[in-house]
Amino acid sequence: xxxxxxxxxxxxxxxxxxxxxxxxxxxxxxxxxxxxxxxxxxxxxxxxxxxxxxxxxxxxxxxxxxxxxxxxxxxxxxxxxxxxxxxxxxxxxxxxxxxxxxxxxxxxxx
Numbered sequence: 001x002x003x004x005x006x007x008x009x010x011x012x013x014x015x016x017x018x019x020x021x022x023x024x025x026x027x028x029x030x031x032x033x034x035x036x037x038x039x040x041x042x043x044x045x046x047x048x049x050x051x052x053x054x055x056x057x058x059x060x061x062x063x064x065x066x067x068x069x070x071x072x073x074x075x076x077x078x079x080x081x082x083x084x085x086x087x088x089x090x091x092x093x094x095x096x097x098x099x100x101x102x103x104x105x106x107x108x109x110x
């Protein structure tokens with residue numbers, strides 16, 4: 001639920017305002033978030049939770065370290081990762097601490 005905020009914010013900001021360097025940084029942050037979720041929930045790979053998103057991400061052939069890839073490729077990867085994170089958390093559940101933190105963020109946005 002709260003990760004939908006991430007999806008909304010990334011979709012709004014990455015389409016209009018971000019430079020390539022910022023997109024690469026966001027791509028890296030989302031990748032780190034994915035890895036943290038995998039460690040926290042003992043999931044070997046979130047792409048196993050949502051295999052169709054894994055296929056889409058892999059087909060882009062872009063990683064956060066791929067600085068030579070186009071801005072559009074990084075935008076697409078960010079969209080896939082944000083969708084993966086939000087849908088996976090909805091499916092496997094967030095930790096109580098994360099739920100509490102996200103609730104505070106959500107309330108501060110109101």
